[in-house]
Amino acid sequence: MRNMYKILASQYDPIGYLTLFTTRARVIVQDLWKTKCNWDDVLEPGAIRDQWQAWEMELPALTDIQLDRCYTPLAVDVKPSSYQLHIFCDASERAYGAVAYLRAEDKHHHIHVSFVMARSRVAPKRQLSMPRLELSAALAGAQLCQLLKRELSLPVKYVVLWSDSTTVLTWLKSESCRYKVFVGTRVAEIQTLTEVKQWRYVNTKNNPADDLTRGKTLMELAQESRWRDGPPFLLSPPDQWPVHPATPPEDVSEYKKSTFCGAVAVDPEDPPDLSKCDTWEDLIMATKEHRDGAADTGDPPELGAEDRANIELLLYRRAQQGSFPDDLAALQAGRDLPRDSKLLQLAPEYDDFTGLIHVGGRLRQAEDIPKDSRHPIVMDPAHPITKLLIREYDEKLLHYGPERVLAEMRRKFWVLRGREAIRKHQRKCFGCQRWQANPDVPKMGDLPPARLRLYKPPFFSTGVDCFGPMTIKTGRRTEKRWGIIFKCTTTRAVHLDLLESLSADAYLMAFRRFVSRRGKPFEILSDCGTNFKGGASELHKAFSAMEPRLKEELSKQQVKFVFNPPKAHTLVACGRGR
Template identity: 55%
Template structure:
C-alpha cells in the first residue's frame, strides 16, 4: 500500500525527498519488525493424540474487501466423534485494491474470486480427506450475483461471476456479518503486537466452535444492485404483412415444393378440388419473390414505395432500381426500355439476394432443369428473369455443393499400368525373338475389271518394336500359313509367337506346331 501511494505522488524512482506522511508510515512499519520474532503459528492442525480416523474435516474460506485492500483466509475445522471442535489456520491471500476506483460491491466480488481460487488450491494440494468446503462473504450483493447468470451483468462483474461459478458450487456460499468475519483483519490491518497475542486471525472465528444452528444466517431483506445489469436491447424487426404470408423457403428442399405450398396457402381448400391454373402458380411465385425482397431489402423497398431515393450505401444503388407497382417488386432499371421485341421480365429483371433461401432454391431448380451444365449457362438462363447480386459466385457456390454437378465434372482416374511381360524384356536376343501378330483390313483392290478384298498382316518384335508387313489374299488359315512361312524365311524363326483368338490363327494351331516343332508357341491372348 505504501508503494501504491508513492505511485499516486508521481515521483522519480531515485528522488530522496519523500512526503512526510509516507516517510512516517514507513518508519512506523519498520519499527514494528522487531516484534516479528514473537509471531508463531502451530505447525500441527490438531493435537497428536487425537484419533484421526473418527474425525470430520471442513474447510471454511472467508473473504472481505475495503477501498485499500481485499483478500481471503482459510481455516480447517476438525470435529471429533464426541463433538469437540478444533480450528487451525490454513492459508491466506491478500491483494491491494486497484488504483482505479471501484464500487464496494465490485471489490467484494474480487475478494470472493480470491476465496474461490483459494478453495480450489486447497482442494488440489491437501492430501487429507476433506468432507465439506464452505465459503463466506459479508456482501449480500455478491451472494445475489452468484445466484444469477453471468451474461446478465456487465463485463467486469460477468467475467468474475463466471469464474466463481466455474470454480465452486453455488450451494457452498454463505453469509457472515462483518463483526464475525476474520477476513476483515486483511482490510483493516493489524500490528505485530496484536498478532502475537491470541486473536481471531490465527485461531479462527469463534462461531465455528459451535454447532451450525448458531452460525450466522443471511438477512431476509436484501437490496439488489441493478447498476451492474446489462441494458436490454431489442433485436427484432417489426413489419406489416398485408394478405396471406408465404411459407418459409428454408423449410423446403426444392423450388417446386415451395411453389406448391404457396399456391395452396393462397387458394386454401378451394384449390384442392381440381388442378390449379397457371395464374395461380404465377401469383404464388410473385408472393414468394415479394417476401424474399422484404427480408433482404426492407429499407430500399420502403423508400421506393414512398417515392424517395435509396441510400448511397445501398447494394442496389448501381442497378438503378425501380418499383413495379403492379406486384410491388424491385426490378433493375436499364437502357433497354425501347426494346419492344423483348419480354418485360428480361428488360427489367427482378433483384434477388444471393444469400436468401429462395434464391438458393431458384438456382437449384434452374440447375436441375438444365441437366447440370456449367455455371455460365445456368447464370445466363437465370438472368433472363432474375438479377441475383453476385450471381456467378452464387451459382458456383451451389454447384460446388451439388452432387450431380460434381459427378458430371469429375475426371476418370487413370489406372496404374501393369508390369511389362517377359516378352518385352528380351534385351540380349535378336529381333523378332518374341513376336506378336495380328491381321487388319480389308482393303478393296482392283484386279482387272473386278474388285477384290485383301487383308494385311503385321508381325511386330515385342522387344525392339521392329515391324514386318505382309499381304493376305484371304482371311483363312492357308493364307496365314503362307504369310508365316514368308516371314520366317525373311526374318528367321521366332522363339515365341503371340496372337489373339482369330479364327485363322486358332484353326491351325496343331498345324503350326506340326510344321514348327519346338520353335513356335501360339498364345491365344484376346
C-alpha cells in the same frame, strides 16, 4: 523506491499467511506512485516515509511467526473425517481479497479449523464503488476456490463461500446480462466457477477477511486470532451459522439501459411454418399447398415453371418483409433510408413489378449481363428462408467450398455477410464435414518374423505365388503358360520360373529346380491355392512313406509350409481393386 520493492519482494509467503502485513506495504507503494517519483529518487520526509519506516521496523519480528501446517491435529480421527472448505471474501477502499479455511469433523463430532491459503489485491487507483470492490473480492474468492479444489488431495465434502455484501449476493442470484459490463462479466465468471447455492452471508464481525483489508502488525499475527484459527462460529453446528438478513432494495445503478424494440408485421397470406421445412423444395411445395388449398392425397402437387417462379417471388418478399421492414417502407414511399440501415452501402432500389429490394450500382447499361446478376436480390443471412437457400445451393454444388457457393449465389442474390453465413452453414452440414474431413490413416502392425531374419541366407523364408496365364505359340498350336515367383521375404530377392500348368506336379518340379539353384528354404509362405496345397500334401505323404532311417536323415532338412488363412488372398485382391 527501488529498495522498497527489493525489501517487499524478499518476503516469501506462498500461502498468503502474511498478507495482512504485506498488504500494508503495497498500499504504501501505491501512495508513493501517486506522487510520480522515479525509481532512484530519495524518499522525502513525510507521512509515506514514516509509514514505511514503521513497517520496515517490524521485519525482525518475522521469526516469531509460526503456523502449524498439519490441517488436522492428532486428536482428530483423520480417516472418517468430513472436510469442508470455507472461503471468506471482503473489500475496503484500499484492498480486497479472500481467505480459505479447512473445517474437519470426525465421527466423534470433534471439529478443527485450520488456515489454508489467502489472496489479496490492492484496490485500483481509479476509485470504484464499494459494491464493485466487494464483487472483485467475491471473484478472488471464486478463483481461490477453483485453485484449492484442483490442488487439494483431501476429499472435500462441499464448499461454502462467505461474503458480507448483500448487494453482491443479490447480483450472483441474477442473470449477468442484466448488468453493465464491469458487473456482468464478473458475475458471469463467478457463476461459472461456483454454484449460487454455495454462497452465504456473514456479518463483518465474524468475517476474518475483514482483517485482510485492514491489515495487522507482525506482533498481532504471532498471537492467536481469528485470522489463524478461523471464525469461532465454524466450531458450531451448521444450524448456528449466520443467516441471510432481510434483502434490501436492489441498486439499479448497475442495470443496463433497457430499450423496447418491437415491430408489427401483418402477413395477409399467412404462409406455412418455416421451421417444419427442411429443404427449399419442401418449402415451395408447402407454400403451394397452403396457397391453393390442395388436399393431402399422398401424391406431390403438380407445379409448373410459372407457378414455381411466383411462389419463389412470394417467399423472397416474405423474407425481405421480415428482415427489412423499415427499409422496405421507406423505399416504397420514396424516402431516404434510416441512418442505421444495413443497406446504405448497397444503394438499394425497389422494384415495383416484383415488390423486392435489389442492389443498386452502375451496371444498368450492361445489356449482356442478366438483370438478376446486375441487381441481385438483397437477403438477410439470419432469416430461415435465406438459410434454406444457402442449403439448396450447397447441396446443388455437392458441398463445394464457401467461395464457390457464394459466387454461384451472387448470380441472383446478395446475402449480407454472405461468406460468413455460408461458412456457418457448412460448419454444421454433415455432408461438408464428411467431404472436408482428413482420412485417418491406421498405424501399421509389427513386421512378421519372416521379414526380420537378417542373419540368414537368401531365400531362407520364401514367399511363392503364380501369375498369368501367358499365351505362347508352339509350332502351329497356341498354348498357355504360367509364371511362378519365389521371393525372399527378408532381402526381396526374386527367382522366376515357368509352369506348364497349375497342377501340383508342375509346382513340385518348379520347387525342385528352385531348391537346386537357390538352396533349400526354411519355410515357404503361400496362399491357399490348390497347386500349393497339393504340392505340400504330396511332399508330406512322400516323407511319411520313406524308410525310418531316411526320415531321420531328412528331418534335419524339412521345409515348413505356411499358408494364409482361407480366403485371405480374395481380400487382398479386393483391396487392390479399390
